[in-house]
Every structure is written in C-alpha cells, then in structure tokens.
Amino acid sequence: MSSAHPPLAWRHTVAALAVLTVFALLLGAGLAPLTRAAMVVGLGIGLWATGWLPQWLTALVFFTLCMAAKVAPAAVTFSGFESAATWLVFSGMVIGAAINHTGLGERAAVRIGPYLASGYPQAVFGIGLAALLASFVMPSSMGRILLLTPIMLTLVERLGYAPGDPARSGFLLSGIMSSFLPAFAILPANVPNNVLMGTSEAVLGFSPSYGHYLLLHFPVLGLLKWLLMLGLILRLFPAAPGPHQTSAVAPTLPEGRPNLIMVALLAFAVVMWMTDAWHGISPAWIGMLVALVCLYPGSGLLPPKPLAQMNLEPFLYVAGIVSLGALAHASGVGAALAGHLLEVLPLAPGADAGNFGWLAGLATLLGMLATLPGIPAVMTPLTPQLAEVTGWSPQAAVMIQVLGFSTIVLPYQSPPLIVGLLAARVDLRHAIRVTLPLALITIVLLWPLDYLWWRWLGAF
Template identity: 60%
Template sequence: MPAAAAKPIPTPRHWISLVAVVGVTLFLLGMPAAPVMVRAGAVIGLCIGLWATGWLPQWLTALIFFTLCTLAGVAPAETVFAGFGSAATWLVFAGLIIGAAIQYTGLGATLAQGVGPWLEGSYRRALIGVILLGLAMAFFMPSGMGRILLMVPILTTLADHLGYGQGERARTGLILGGIMGTFLPTYAILPANVPNNVLMGAAEAVLGTPPTYSDYLLLHFPVLGLLKTLLLIGVMLWLFPGQAPAPAREQMPSLSLATPERWLAALLSVAVLLWMTDAWHGISPAWIGMGVALVCLFPGSRLMAEKPLQSISFDSFIYVAGIVSLGALAYQSGLGTLVAGELLSVLPLRDASDAAAFGMLSALAMLLGTLVTLPGIPAILTPMAPGLAEMTGWSPEAVYMTQVVGFSTVLLPYQAPPLIVGILAARISLRETARLCLVTALLSVVLLWPLDYLWWQWLGWL
C-alpha cells in the first residue's frame, strides 16, 4: 500500500497568526461604531504584518482581508474588491496564461537555448547577463508586470539549460537576478512601472504639467538606474554565489521553431510592439495582455493544454487583487493621508538643510510604501507637493521627484505586486527575496542616496 500523505501540522507561527486574525475579527464586530480609519487600520495592520512575515500564504492573507472587510462592513464593496477591477490584476492573469503558453509550446526552452551560449563560461557572466537583459527590456516594454511574467519562464528554462538544479543558490540567483534587474533599477525610466505612471498622472492633475521622459531619465537614471544596477549585481554575487554553469549540450534540440512556437512568437511580437507604443494608441498593457491570453486559451490554438486553467495556479492573481484593494482601502479611508500628514508634522522641514530635506522626503515616501504599497505613494504625496515646496523653498517638481528615490528603495517584497508575482511564478523563497530587498535598500540609503543628492545639486534641481 502507498504511504499515506503527510498531513500538514500547524506551527507556532500559524497559531499566532490565527490568534491575531481572531482578535481583529472580535474587535471589528465588537466595535462597529469605531472610526473608519481605526477599523481600516486594524485590518491593514494585520494584513501587512502577515504579508511581511510570510507566516501565512500570501493568497490566504488576501482572502482574510476580503472576508474581514466585508463581514465587518469596513468599506464599500467597490473599495474592498477594487483589486479585481484593477488593470494590474488582470495583467497578472494574462501573464499566467502567457507564461503557461511559453512553457507548453517549448518557446521558453528555444529562447533559452539561443541566449544560453552568450551566458556560458562563468556564473558571474550569466548573472550579469540576465540582470542587464532585464534592464534593457524596460526601455521597450512599459509594463513591469508584463516584463517579469514574460521573463520568468525564460529564466527558469535558462537555469535548467545551464545546469542549475532546483534548490541551488546559483539557480535562485540567476532567476531572481533577472526579475530584480527588470524591476528595481527601472523606476528610473518614466513609463516602466506603475508608480512612475501614477506620479506622472498625479503631477499633471496637481501642477498642470507632467514630467517629461528626458528630464525624468536624466535626473534619475544615472544613479537610481545605472549605479543601482551595479549595486544589485554586487549584492546578488554576494548573497547568491554559484559555480560555473555546466550546460548539457548533448540534450540541446535544434533551435528551429515548431509551428505553435512560431505562432506564439508572432503573437508575443505583436504584444511587445503594442506595449512599446501604448503612449500612442492608449490601450492599457493589461488589455493587450488579455488579448494575447484569449488567443492562447481559444480552443484549437495549440498554444495551451486541453484544459488550460487546470494547470495554472491563481495564488498570485488573488494576492495582487488583495494588495491593490488594501492600497485602495488605505487611500479611501484617509489612513494613508493621515499617516503622511502626521509624519510631515514632526519633520523639521522649514529649518532643514537641502540635504536633510532630501533625506526626509525620500524616507517619507519609502516608509509610506510599507502602508499603501508603492503605487499609493504618489497618489498621496503628490497633492502635498505645493505645500511642501513652500516649506522647503524648492520647486514643486523637485519635491515630488523625491518620491522616486523613496519608492525605488523597496524594503519588503509585498510592497511591489510585480515582484511578488515574479517570485511566486518562479517559486522563489519569499524569505530570500525579503533579505535581498532589505540589504539592497540599506546599501541604497547609505551609498546611493548621498550620490543622488549630489547629482541633483550638480544638475541645479536643488
């Protein structure tokens, strides 16, 4: 007889999480007249704590968020479930389908075989190669989520081709390096990530003129783009050492594309072209991705298995919907604005030097991101720019540009839905990713922030 499957045993962390959930539930049900911000703060604090510690699966915490908010009437349904109406969430769904199609057709393996010879020889070369590849993609694809979901199946296949097996630190480093390369330094490229685009829209709404691509790139890319890429390479080589790759050349099939691969390659080429030109045609990257997903899912396309949805995990879809909804709740309840206002009230901006004000405003954006996630930062802080400009003596443009320094310094993975989606799709440890984020953030504050301040001064922004 086959051995019975091992039953999962609750750990002390699970019991602590359960006590916290029950405690917040009792508070919400027992105090229905409490102020909205207090009730919202209890749910947000619980979920951020669970996401940050990883004591419960991320999707389960998202379901707890939806349930508590609805059960206790913390906010209207359109706020609680705002994530399911978000383009970012449906881009995740599209990415899951596209990734599955890349794997099913074998296109990922073919692309990895084409890139592999350029990265063979040393682990250092392979790691630097995937990081630079991720950075280069940001200039052509405006959607961070789309880039990561397109890269993950290619990176995993590439790791297989180079001989890095499951559980090896070199494999984790290679995949995580490609994900972080197309994520962390790309906040310095204006259309490359959602917070950048929110900042652009908020700046236009508040001040009448959005930042231009060239000004934004000149101000941020030399330090927050190039130098951060070098910093990321150094940290990755330190945290994820590896041996030289040993590709199995005898197992390499021909690089010629089969018919389904050719169809999928053509389909993705059209998608990338539309993603690159979204500023011209105005179609959201999410709906471009959904169009590709629908073609892949259509019966007879030969791009997916017979029952495609059965082979897809929807963990990341639920999780991203929860993250986006939490940000909406923090904003709609006024909690995010209250926290930002309280922090500003204790910051001595009027009497601070330019260097101190630069550090305080950047830190304010960085810390606010732990509450409202990264896309919520510009939505809350940009309307405050004229008042902060009066306090600091800077231009409003210089004030709101400090947000980029803050939201490009990611403390924990849950703050950034694209990052979480990438590590979930690639089955990378949340703990490993959190450690990488914290180390990189600390070194960024110590090394890059002072250099960025000097760069701003040299350009005449301060």
C-alpha cells in the same frame, strides 16, 4: 509527511489569533472608520511581511474582513480586480503557460544559453542586462517578469543550476529584480512611475518629461543601484563548487503552426506595448487580447482545460495588495500618517540636505504602509505644502517621492517582485536577503549621492 508542517504550525496559530482578534475588534462598537481601516491594513501588511500565511490566503483574509465587518464598500474592497495590473498578471500567466506549452521558451533558452554559459557571474550579469534593456521597450514590469520567467526557468536548467544550488536563486533573482528595480528610474516602465505622472498632471497641472525624469533618477537610482544589486546577489548566492552540466544539444521541438502563432502573438504584444503612448491601450488589455487567442479552443497553444493547470495564486495576491493600497488611500490612512509626520518633521527652507533625507524617508515609510503605487497617490496632493515648507519648486517636491518607491525594504511592497518569486518558485526569504541590505545601502550611500547629483543638476 508530517515533518514538513510542525515548524510552521506556531506561525499559523499566531496568524489565526491575529485575524480573530482583529475581526472581534471590528465587530465591536465605538471604533472610528479610520481606525477600523488602519487595523485591516496593518493586519494585511503584517501577514504579507512575515509570510506566516500564504500570500493568496492573506488576500482572501483581507477581502473577507473588509466585507464581513463592513470596513469598506465592495467598490473599494475589490478594486484590485478592476486594476489593470491584476489583469496583466492573469494575461502574463496565460502567455507564460503558452510559451512553455509550445516549446518557445526552450527555443529562446537554446539561443540565449551559449552567451551565459561562460560562468556564473556572466550569467547573472547577462540575464540582468537583458531584463534591464527590456525596461526601455516594454512599459510594464509585471509583463516583463511574466514573459521572462518561463525563459529563465528553462535557462537555469540548461545552465546546470539544480534546485538547492544558491546559484539557481541568484540567477533567477537577477532576472526578476532587474526587470523592475532599475525601471523605477525610467518613466513609463513601472506602475508607480505612471501613477506619479498621472497624479502630477491632475494635481499640479504638469507631468515630468521622459528625458528629465531619466536624467534626474537613472544614473544613481537606476544604473548604480542595479550594479550594486548584482554585486550583492553574487556575494549572497555564490555558485556551488564543481562543474555544472550545461546542456549543449538543442532539443527536438515542434516547428509547426502553434510556434508560428506564438511568435506572431508575442511580436504583436511587444510592438503594442512599445507604442502604448501612441494608441492609448493599456498594456493589460493588450496582454488580454493575446491571452484570449491562447485560450481559444483549438488554438493548440495551451493544453485542454488550461485554467485547471495554472497557478492562480499570483492573481489573487495582486488583487489583494492593490485593494489594500486602495483602502489605505480611500480611508485616509495614508494621508493621515503623512500629515502627522509632516507636522513633526524638521523641514525648513534652505535645509536642502535635511529636507531631502526626511522626505525620502517619509516616502519609504508610506511605501511600507500603502505599497509602492500608493506613495504617489498620497504624496502628490501634498506637493504644494511640501514646496512651501522646503522652499523647493513643485517639480523638485514631487520628484522626491521616487526615492521612496524605488527603495524596497520587503518584497510584499512590490507586486511584480512577489509574482516573479511565485512564478519562478524562489523562496521569499531569498528575496529578503537582497532587499533588506540593498535598502540599507540605498539609504546610507545612494541617497547622499543622489542628493549631490540633484544639486549638481540644479534641481533645488
């Protein structure tokens, strides 16, 4: 029992010393508010990036330091709990638990399994394609991941990929990452995309159209990047040699009222998610309506005392990471960093290739500081200045940030990825093995290709 803890003990000690040091400095006098906020943001990012503390514990550290040292008011510190993304996580957890409890996940796996059982590459591609196609009809990557994860967990068992088999991690990573990574190139399918649309309307007086956004970004940053990601997963997580014991017999599952109710609820949710532009109800609150029905006593969709049996770690994590982004924005840390970098970056009218690379790099760096939804919140107000120094149109200047928030270096930058990893019980280090090389491939190969694509389209 003791052998499981010593390898992590030194990391916990270093993390505790870092927390205590930052807390002591925050209690001291003489630090500017911007510096105090930057210290807390830097500590949170460091702990989430290294994984030296559990993600949920880092979130609690962040909340406690902000309030105990009066770094930010409660409205900013706990703004993550007001975020639709956080409540979409909660509703998704409830819906996922109901899918498992009613046996609906097993039924879906029985139907889908035969199409994925012909081989490991086919399974990886098939689940990835299903997740990608869902991005065109479900507007929330968090919702897609939380709905698909219980089905994927059942599928991975039926396909015979046991714990410890690299193919198990590869299959789950394909479904999780395909749910959100190519969706950065589909306008309503991810939170940063929608933040970009909203801030562009507020700051510049226009927002990108669905078709223009898709044409500009999906061929390279969506489709090509998705194919490269699947190839990377297949190479890094090969199937173990030998036959896999695929379950071919459909299990005996109840056919009664709970199953019918769950199917009806899911159909209602998907239709409402697909039509959110028409009715204006956030995907989070659609999810909460379904979750409330699942949680209602006597529904038969969940066991007694369902919250006692649910893992609330993703809920705390997302609330923490959204609040950290809000602090970085509200305190001016993100804008200050961007402003300083703009002063030293060699931007000039006519130097389109250089401008393209430098601004994409700036957006990527901001994503590591303020997380992905923070990029449009920081960069969109700078668009008029960017258009002036580059000689680009405001439309081109605002679109460059998509390269940044679609380039994920470490998993902590993307709450949907972390939530998917936690729900599927995939080691964070396995995700890093994909995100780091994929980020490098994106910068070295896809950014130049995207630049040529923009130029061919006449975006500059």
